[in-house]
Amino acid sequence: MSNMKQIAKMARVSLGTVSHVLNNSANVREPVRQRVLEAVSAVGYQPNQLARGLRRDKTNMIGMVIPDITNPFFPAVVRGAEDVAFANGYRLVLCNSDNHHSKELAHLNELRTYLPAGIIVIPSNFSDLTAQAEVYRRAGTGVVCIDRLPKNWRGDSVTVDNEQGAFQAVDYLVKLGHKHLATVTGPLHLTNAKDRLAGFNRALDEAKIHILPEYIQEATFDKRGGYLKTLALLHLVPRPTAIFAANDMIALGALLAIREGGLRCPEDVSLVGFDDLDLGETTNPALCSVSQSGYQLGASAASILIDRIKGDDGPAKHVVLKTSLTLRNSVTTPPEMSELHLVQPSNFVRRH
Amino acid sequence: MSNMKQIAKMARVSLGTVSHVLNNSANVREPVRQRVLEAVSAVGYQPNQLARGLRRDKTNMIGMVIPDITNPFFPAVVRGAEDVAFANGYRLVLCNSDNHHSKELAHLNELRTYLPAGIIVIPSNFSDLTAQAEVYRRAGTGVVCIDRLPKNWRGDSVTVDNEQGAFQAVDYLVKLGHKHLATVTGPLHLTNAKDRLAGFNRALDEAKIHILPEYIQEATFDKRGGYLKTLALLHLVPRPTAIFAANDMIALGALLAIREGGLRCPEDVSLVGFDDLDLGETTNPALCSVSQSGYQLGASAASILIDRIKGDDGPAKHVVLKTSLTLRNSVTTPPEMSELHLVQPSNFVRRH
DNA sequence: TTGTAGGCGTTATCAG
DNA sequence: CTGATAACGCCTACAA
Numbered sequence: 001m002s003n004m005k006q007i008a009k010m011a012r013v014s015l016g017t018v019s020h021v022l023n024n025s026a027n028v029r030e031p032v033r034q035r036v037l038e039a040v041s042a043v044g045y046q047p048n049q050l051a052r053g054l055r056r057d058k059t060n061m062i063g064m065v066i067p068d069i070t071n072p073f074f075p076a077v078v079r080g081a082e083d084v085a086f087a088n089g090y091r092l093v094l095c096n097s098d099n100h101h102s103k104e105l106a107h108l109n110e111l112r113t114y115l116p117a118g119i120i121v122i123p124s125n126f127s128d129l130t131a132q133a134e135v136y137r138r139a140g141t142g143v144v145c146i147d148r149l150p151k152n153w154r155g156d157s158v159t160v161d162n163e164q165g166a167f168q169a170v171d172y173l174v175k176l177g178h179k180h181l182a183t184v185t186g187p188l189h190l191t192n193a194k195d196r197l198a199g200f201n202r203a204l205d206e207a208k209i210h211i212l213p214e215y216i217q218e219a220t221f222d223k224r225g226g227y228l229k230t231l232a233l234l235h236l237v238p239r240p241t242a243i244f245a246a247n248d249m250i251a252l253g254a255l256l257a258i259r260e261g262g263l264r265c266p267e268d269v270s271l272v273g274f275d276d277l278d279l280g281e282t283t284n285p286a287l288c289s290v291s292q293s294g295y296q297l298g299a300s301a302a303s304i305l306i307d308r309i310k311g312d313d314g315p316a317k318h319v320v321l322k323t324s325l326t327l328r329n330s331v332t333t334p335p336e337m338s339e340l341h342l343v344q345p346s347n348f349v350r351r352h
Numbered sequence: 353m354s355n356m357k358q359i360a361k362m363a364r365v366s367l368g369t370v371s372h373v374l375n376n377s378a379n380v381r382e383p384v385r386q387r388v389l390e391a392v393s394a395v396g397y398q399p400n401q402l403a404r405g406l407r408r409d410k411t412n413m414i415g416m417v418i419p420d421i422t423n424p425f426f427p428a429v430v431r432g433a434e435d436v437a438f439a440n441g442y443r444l445v446l447c448n449s450d451n452h453h454s455k456e457l458a459h460l461n462e463l464r465t466y467l468p469a470g471i472i473v474i475p476s477n478f479s480d481l482t483a484q485a486e487v488y489r490r491a492g493t494g495v496v497c498i499d500r501l502p503k504n505w506r507g508d509s510v511t512v513d514n515e516q517g518a519f520q521a522v523d524y525l526v527k528l529g530h531k532h533l534a535t536v537t538g539p540l541h542l543t544n545a546k547d548r549l550a551g552f553n554r555a556l557d558e559a560k561i562h563i564l565p566e567y568i569q570e571a572t573f574d575k576r577g578g579y580l581k582t583l584a585l586l587h588l589v590p591r592p593t594a595i596f597a598a599n600d601m602i603a604l605g606a607l608l609a610i611r612e613g614g615l616r617c618p619e620d621v622s623l624v625g626f627d628d629l630d631l632g633e634t635t636n637p638a639l640c641s642v643s644q645s646g647y648q649l650g651a652s653a654a655s656i657l658i659d660r661i662k663g664d665d666g667p668a669k670h671v672v673l674k675t676s677l678t679l680r681n682s683v684t685t686p687p688e689m690s691e692l693h694l695v696q697p698s699n700f701v702r703r704h
Numbered sequence: 705t706t707g708t709a710g711g712c713g714t715t716a717t718c719a720g
Numbered sequence: 721c722t723g724a725t726a727a728c729g730c731c732t733a734c735a736a
Contacts (some may be wrong), residue, residue: 001465003713004714014724015713015723016722016725017721017723019716020722025716028721029722047466047713048465048714049462050402050466050714051713053728054402054406054712054715054729054730055716055727056711056715056728058715061445068425068431069421070429070431072424072427072630074427075421075426076422078603079422079448082448091445093445094706095438096431096435096438107433109396109398110443113400113402114402115402118586127502216706221411252634255634279630282636283634283635284606284634284635329730330353355728356730356731365706365707366707366708367708367729368706368708368731368732369705369707371730371732372705378706380705380706381705381706384706399729399730400729402730403712403730403731404730406731407730408731409712489730705736706736708734708735709734711730711732714727714728716725716727717724717726718726720721
């Protein structure tokens with residue numbers, strides 16, 4: 001591969017001058033500058049990022065550690081981050097932690113040795129990343145956590161308003177007349193799962209609806225979890241007329257359980273999910289869901305990181321993105337009162 | 353960050369000895385070896401990958417260029433590649449080309465400057481990557497193309513048997529009695545789209561069924577493309593009783609078009625997709641689809657690459673993965689003969 | 705078996 | 721404004 005020395009020789013200048021031209025670090029005379037530039041494009045020279053990074057003590061890589069790219073919510077997050085990073089000259093190194101804290105730590109430790117310009121993490125379960133982040137911070141490298149926050153996190157973060165999103169969804173169900181509500185939550189050690197449950201509870205509180213603890217089921221954030229815990233809910237007496245699923249994968253499992261139980265959605269059981277994944281549009285019935293922008297989540301994180309790289313050393317930023325409720329056919333009025341004409345709450349987005 | 357010099361000082365040995373211990377490049381006496389190892393773990397030392405890469409002229413990064421991580425088929429591919437790479441000590445640098453050849457080239461060019469151990473590419477439209485690959489080859493860096501092949505590709509590749517997969521699907525439709533078949537293909541400059549069309553045609557040929565050219569519609573590999581071209585198909589007289597969609601996103605759009613046209617799937621129109629994405633399980637009706645393993649695609653590619661890194665310099669490998677047909681409810685016998693009892697072809701996987 | 709030194713490609717500092 | 725030179729952290733002959 002061509003290097004600066006060759007360019008210098010071709011342009012009949014010294015190595016230092018080539019560097020100056022490439023980095024605009026000195027006002028090189030125009031004719032000389034031209035000679036260098038010509039040589040550069042003649043051989044298609046591109047600076048060796050390894051050498052540059054070694055010397056500058058910083059590369060143009062941004063490390064991103066996520067639980068699992070295979071989870072349908074994360075690709076958009078990655079894409080958002082990559083777009084912003086790329087537009088600013090940064091590249092993404094992607095690592096899957098599989099929600100294993102040890103794998104997450106291993107990635108974080110190794111990524112350091114690439115001298116990345118910054119790190120974006122969607123924390124795995126249980127993780128306290130303070131120590132790791134501190135190591136990066138000391139090296140002047142920003143770390144931003146997104147989607148969920150690790151224990152005691154005091155650094156930059158981007159999340160969505162999970163509490164409010166859940167509240168809005170459940171409040172909608174309440175306004176439709178549902179009194180027997182239930183929820184399948186995510187793993188409650190995750191902040192987002194916890195916050196969504198909090199929103200669920202607040203909506204019930206405000207409506208002065210009390211439910212028994214067994215109407216709140218904790219599951220993993222996947223189809224299987226949703227399926228199993230929904231089965232449990234459907235066996236309760238009285239059977240819930242509406243279920244709030246803490247994410248769309250859980251909702252998918254819930255749909256399956258409802259169908260298998262010989263019940264109809266939404267006639268017998270209304271269902272609301274969270275995430276508004278594309279696949280919710282094509283289920284039967286189409287899934288009503290709290291919409292959050294994964295893309296924005298990733299893009300904001302990268303954006304914060306780039307500000308930090310540019311020198312912003314202000315206090316920790318905590319961006320909280322808004323959610324909206326996307327209405328689709330998986331929700332209707334509760335069975336007993338389906339003949340009543342209810343006012344449709346405003347302020348919601350209707351699609352298809 | 354700690355470096356070898358510090359470790360050397362702590363262990364009261366020279367810098368070279370530390371290196372020898374770390375790389376097993378010399379038989380260091382056990383007590384000395386221990387001292388070094390202790391120092392290493394005491395400060396959590398990890399070698400700087402930039403320096404190591406610069407020196408060795410090769411890093412442990414594998415560059416992966418894909419069209420768009422947001423496309424539901426690709427995450428599994430990436431995951432497969434990452435798993436195998438990670439297990440062998442390699443990390444993935446992910447780049448999205450958006451199917452823009454220029455962006456693809458830019459990524460490929462820049463990736464070189466990281467001195468990656470290898471490159472995995474899902475080629476974008478129209479791309480001839482021979483020149484780029486040659487540059488890598490000269491540097492001793494392997495490049496493997498997957499999913500689709502660029503023009504004139506002579507290097508390593510992993511693809512699925514698109515022709516056979518499509519054949520199997522269409523043959524199934526034919527055996528069910530369908531005579532009025534149609535297909536919505538992908539962009540025919542892509543090898544996978546072309547091969548799937550070839551399989552479609554072979555199945556018709558073997559059954560001696562002739563169709564007019566307008567029963568073959570070319571679309572982009574997405575929902576919108578599938579929707580528009582299916583609308584066109586449904587207006588033809590006679591209307592096709594079965595449609596083979598070249599991928600599941602097209603099939604999703606087709607489903608939408610069928611529904612909007614006031615028709616029922618599968619009663620009026622049978623539909624088969626390609627990819628067997630998860631979302632096909634939850635559509636209404638569930639989508640019959642040719643199943644291919646994206647994970648395996650990525651994993652095989654990484655595996656070939658690692659062989660190359662280890663020194664395998666044999667002739668180009670062309671791995672072709674098998675497909676299978678996953679039967680679901682979007683397919684039935686054609687309308688006119690729905691009362692006939694037809695023998696179910698064997699050799700198919702039935703799910704749910 | 706252990707230590708020394710040169711250099712990978714780049715940037716930054718400092719003379720000229 | 722331009723050019724020489726010393727690092728950055730590591731590996732690898734080669735020397736001891």
